[in-house]
Amino acid sequence: MNVFGIRTERRTVWLTASLLALAAGLGLLGLCYGATWSGPGEVLAALTGTERSVVISEWRLPRVLAGVVFGAALGVAGAVFQNLTRNPMGSPDVIGLDAGAYTGALFAITVLSGTSGQLATGSVVGGLLVSAVIYLLSFDRGFSGLRLVVIGIAVNAMVTAINSWIVLRAELEVAIAAVGWSAGSLNGVGWADLRIPFSVIAVLLALMACRAHAVQQAALGDAIAVTTGVGLGRLRLLMVLVGVGCTATVTAVAGPIAFIALAAPQIGRRLAGAAGVPLLPAALTGAVLLQGADLLAQMLLAPAALPVGVVSTAIGGCYLIWLLTKEVGRA
Amino acid sequence: MTAAGHAPGAERTGRGAPQAGLLVGGLVLLAVVAVLSIGVGARAVAPTEVVRALLDFQGTDDHVIVRDVRAPRALLAVAVGAALAVAGALIQTLARNPLAEPGILGVTAGAGFAITVGSALGLAVGQAGELAFAVLGSVAAALLVAAVGRRSPLRLVLTGVALTAVLSGVGLGLRLVLPDVFDAYRFWSVGSLAAREQAPLALPLTAIGLALLGALLLSRALNALALGETVAHTLGAGVARVRAVTLVLITVLTGAATAIAGPILFVGLIVPHLARRPAGGSVPWLILYTMVLGPVLLLLADIGSRVLLPTGEVPVAIVTAFLGGPMLIWAVRRYGAGSL
Numbered sequence: 001m002n003v004f005g006i007r008t009e010r011r012t013v014w015l016t017a018s019l020l021a022l023a024a025g026l027g028l029l030g031l032c033y034g035a036t037w038s039g040p041g042e043v044l045a046a047l048t049g050t051e052r053s054v055v056i057s058e059w060r061l062p063r064v065l066a067g068v069v070f071g072a073a074l075g076v077a078g079a080v081f082q083n084l085t086r087n088p089m090g091s092p093d094v095i096g097l098d099a100g101a102y103t104g105a106l107f108a109i110t111v112l113s114g115t116s117g118q119l120a121t122g123s124v125v126g127g128l129l130v131s132a133v134i135y136l137l138s139f140d141r142g143f144s145g146l147r148l149v150v151i152g153i154a155v156n157a158m159v160t161a162i163n164s165w166i167v168l169r170a171e172l173e174v175a176i177a178a179v180g181w182s183a184g185s186l187n188g189v190g191w192a193d194l195r196i197p198f199s200v201i202a203v204l205l206a207l208m209a210c211r212a213h214a215v216q217q218a219a220l221g222d223a224i225a226v227t228t229g230v231g232l233g234r235l236r237l238l239m240v241l242v243g244v245g246c247t248a249t250v251t252a253v254a255g256p257i258a259f260i261a262l263a264a265p266q267i268g269r270r271l272a273g274a275a276g277v278p279l280l281p282a283a284l285t286g287a288v289l290l291q292g293a294d295l296l297a298q299m300l301l302a303p304a305a306l307p308v309g310v311v312s313t314a315i316g317g318c319y320l321i322w323l324l325t326k327e328v329g330r331a
Numbered sequence: 332m333t334a335a336g337h338a339p340g341a342e343r344t345g346r347g348a349p350q351a352g353l354l355v356g357g358l359v360l361l362a363v364v365a366v367l368s369i370g371v372g373a374r375a376v377a378p379t380e381v382v383r384a385l386l387d388f389q390g391t392d393d394h395v396i397v398r399d400v401r402a403p404r405a406l407l408a409v410a411v412g413a414a415l416a417v418a419g420a421l422i423q424t425l426a427r428n429p430l431a432e433p434g435i436l437g438v439t440a441g442a443g444f445a446i447t448v449g450s451a452l453g454l455a456v457g458q459a460g461e462l463a464f465a466v467l468g469s470v471a472a473a474l475l476v477a478a479v480g481r482r483s484p485l486r487l488v489l490t491g492v493a494l495t496a497v498l499s500g501v502g503l504g505l506r507l508v509l510p511d512v513f514d515a516y517r518f519w520s521v522g523s524l525a526a527r528e529q530a531p532l533a534l535p536l537t538a539i540g541l542a543l544l545g546a547l548l549l550s551r552a553l554n555a556l557a558l559g560e561t562v563a564h565t566l567g568a569g570v571a572r573v574r575a576v577t578l579v580l581i582t583v584l585t586g587a588a589t590a591i592a593g594p595i596l597f598v599g600l601i602v603p604h605l606a607r608r609p610a611g612g613s614v615p616w617l618i619l620y621t622m623v624l625g626p627v628l629l630l631l632a633d634i635g636s637r638v639l640l641p642t643g644e645v646p647v648a649i650v651t652a653f654l655g656g657p658m659l660i661w662a663v664r665r666y667g668a669g670s671l
């Protein structure tokens with residue numbers, strides 16, 4: 001795992017190991033938990049194939065994997081954009097990429113017939129369009145992170161307004177379906193929905209992992225990055241593509257799950273005690289956060305399931321505030 | 332509120348004449364937009380008829396509509412717009428942060444959430460109860476965010492966004508758990524002026540009026556504070572007292588505006604950005620300009636909320652965002668994001 005960070009301090013190793021263990025534990029719990037409880041033994045038997053269980057391998061496993069992988073993707077997307085803008089507020093959900101992807105999906109639902117292919121294309125196109133608009137508007141005699149964030153907040157507000165307007169204009173059944181999806185939800189996710197998103201996310205994460213060293217160099221400042229041989233223009237383009245790709249892919253399947261992209265990198269960097277916004281802790285924290293939130297969302301109102309976005313927002317927000325409080329105490 | 336009992340130093344800045352001219356221009360714009368806003372709706376009323384209804388009431392259908400429905404609603408839009416915009420200007424000056432805004436810092440969310448919980452428990456009854464809960468909620472949110480986020484502008488914004496997210500998440504969750512009790516939250520989750528003019532609103536309007544007056548009285552002391560703590564001390568401003576009074580004003584303005592119309596974000600962010608350049612670094616002028624431009628923005632948004640849907644109304648908060656977004660982008664591109 002050395003590719004993700006230059007500094008392999010003991011703390012980073014411990015953090016990585018414990019976050020991995022936590023994610024695995026939560027995943028196992030997610031496989032056990034459901035309308036009927038299955039023991040860990042049953043789950044292991046079903047996973048290794050010695051015993052067939054439709055419930056575990058066809059219903060629960062895709063959902064758990066989606067929670068972990070989507071969480072990691074959102075965490076990386078957030079870390080990439082926060083690195084790019086050098087600002088914690090520069091994460092995709094704040095600057096409107098989620099909202100843009102959701103607009104594309106809404107267009108696919110209300111105007112087209114709303115097949116899963118149209119949903120995916122719609123949200124990727126929506127996310128790309130919004131990021132292109134933000135980038136073009138904020139690029140003015142040089143690149144400024146803060147300017148990008150403020151313009152992103154403005155674009156986010158406008159796109160969210162458009163979304164509300166579309167929902168208000170739509171027919172009742174369509175509107176209810178769209179609103180139920182608007183908080184982000186992993187309810188009813190199956191293997192068929194996941195093959196393409198998983199491969200896309202895998203490619204994007206692998207690309208980012210190859211360039212993680214350059215990202216760290218770039219985070220040290222433009223001058224240092226150029227001196228150490230990093231092509232900033234191409235790196236930025238790649239980072240934008242990865243960030244938008246991850247966000248839009250997740251939104252296409254699970255709806256706009258807000259706040260993980262903002263909170264996970266910030267929580268991860270505070271846990272790692274790192275100076276910048278490192279990618280690996282962000283990815284692992286995102287995975288733990290989304291999987292944990294999805295479990296809680298299923299448990300809180302059982303048998304009905306809350307949208308996971310509601311829970312992830314509440315938990316992630318409280319934890320982030322607590323971390324910030326500790327920071328003030330130290331300062 | 333006696334911290335700085337001077338009138339806003341309009342004449343002493345030396346550039347008073349052009350700035351006063353701009354202010355008069357803003358007031359004329361406000362009057363035009365207000366007349367327009369009273370005229371537009373399900374039944375259009377001609378501008379001349381609007382003026383006649385206000386000055387010389389005859390009792391025709393148009394006059395009754397203007398007097399009983401449209402004019403009170405326009406008045407509400409003016410009060411809420413001014414309150415939110417001035418709260419934004421105060422909070423940006425106090426935090427020295429161009430991103431600060433009651434909505435972004437979670438103060439609005441605190442007020443809305445407190446009203447929801449209060450009415451669910453049966454405590455926030457009537458205007459006084461709603462106002463009390465709104466102010467209580469915004470005070471709690473402001474204190475929390477200020478305590479966690481002090482000394483670092485980015486941490487302040489981060490805390491505010493996190494708090495807003497938590498409150499909206501918990502609010503949505505509670506609504507799903509207790510659908511009957513939290514039905515009221517639907518109103519408080521999206522700001523709207525529709526049908527609010529029918530409720531008795533004397534108390535929140537008075538609170539807004541007093542707080543706006545207080546902001547004007549305080550603005551010279553804030554001018555000193557904007558130069559930095561040391562300079563403010565040297566100029567003889569009681570830094571801690573000015574800060575405390577400003578915080579009270581911000582929470583009263585935000586709480587009262589939220590109690591009237593629900594959470595309307597963005598007005599407090601955009602209007603100070605638009606007003607800052609013409610104000611030229613003077614806090615008194617900034618507050619005067621925001622006091623005029625805030626109502627203009629909200630009145631325009633309110634007109635939009637009535638014409639954008641063929642049937643019914645769009646909540647005004649949605650239109651505010653749509654109008655305000657381009658304005659903010661223009662201001663940032665024209666003047667830069669960090670111009671304080």
